[in-house]
Amino acid sequence: MPRDPLSSATLRIVDQHNACWGRGDVAGVEALYHPEMQFIEHFSGRSFQGEALRRHVRAIIARSALDSLEYLDRPRVDGDTAFVRYREVIRSAEGSALLSFSACDAVRVVDGLIIEINEYALVQQPAGSAKPQNAARKIGLGPRALGYLLNDLALYFQQQQPYLDPGLSLPAVAEACGYTRNQISYALNQGLGLTFYQYVNRARIAHVLASDPGLGVLEQARAAGFRSTSTFYAAYKAVTGTSPGAR
Template sequence: MKKFTATSFVASYLEAWNEQDAGSVTEHLCSNGHYIDEVLQEAMNKKTLFEELVEYFQSDHSFYEVTGDILSNGKTIAFQYCAKPMAPDSRAEVWHGAEFITLRGNSAFEIRDYYQLRAGLSRGQGGEGGVRYVKSGLRAEAMAQLLEALEHLMLEKQLYLDPDLSLPKLADCLNTTVNHVSQTINAGLQTTFFDYINQKRVEAAIKLMQSDSRSREAILDIALEVGFNSTSTFYSAFRKVTGQTPGSYRRRIKPAV
């Protein structure tokens, strides 16, 4: 049996990427391991990573290789890599990244991937065959469609009023994956799922405060009505959106109602 070393692990791991073999890539994770895309702030288990890689490899044509030393202390591995276009006549640029791996036995419990976007391109752009995220199967066109569907759903169904709304539940409503919804909100709207939903709730609360018939309603009642589970969460979100507390905001607008 071949002796396990950090060098052999990285060589096998990158070989799987270069062969565009989603199963072989994910086999480097232990059963409960996860891969974290630090740029998009996404954590994926083996199943989710496999599904993402199958889609990603359909459009990715990069060759990955180590640059510099592979560092290891027996429990962790760190290395830098570059991704070059496979086709010699490709106009795609070389891009770079680094991975930090936490081991559990001879498998990875956690893989954290940090990578740079290509020079001259904004966040999420690059690659051949259209604008796309460097290590995501989600293209800009699909993201735009998902953003449109998301906003339509919020406007028509007001899902943010559901206090039990979660990312998986929202993904089901949009008939897509949790990862794609999260990427769309993170990269397309430059915010997180919770901040996005809480902003919608705060906006709904402000409308209630501005209403003649609801202007004196208890703040707790307003918070619960727009989907918050507690006043503390409501106060925190309200201050984040408006820069002031709900009480201060209501006192400020009171002469106008």
């Protein structure tokens, strides 16, 4: 525990904030915010204040699996500012990891209330990611929002099966999901290391693998949305490591 009174008071407020966040207590979180509170998300270059901040916080708490946030150590405190390091994993409804990131929040306290949080986040990028992380500023999505996008996309593919359309395009998926083409493309690349068409073909291969084995392989491929035999064989090999004939 810090010895000077200011640092002790800062730590107490930050611990209260973290506890409220962890149990999904929106009112408790908002009660600790100064009227001039500002949240700055350096990953995306966005900042939130006032009503926009309240909407942002409520959306995160509503969508997060809060127990997936892991604090890496005790907050480090220097006077009116605490530094909080943590790791968070955004998961699908089935529990599989969609995107993980680590972050350090610099939390400043004034008059017993939090007046500013600067979040510095780093997304764990898979092999195959090509775009630089600073491109996130052009996309306008923070790391949590990228994870939520991947979850929305997975649900759309699972429930609507758009990949069955051989002519499926990125613009059509973007319009259906409510994101831009660049946002979907960036999230797939940064979160999964995949292009849009690699993602689509993986869904098609999963459909083939779950198909009636009594159908011929090429019939299964066409039913799953493949127009090209060569594309099907290449995608099948990339996903399963074997050829369709080895089934």
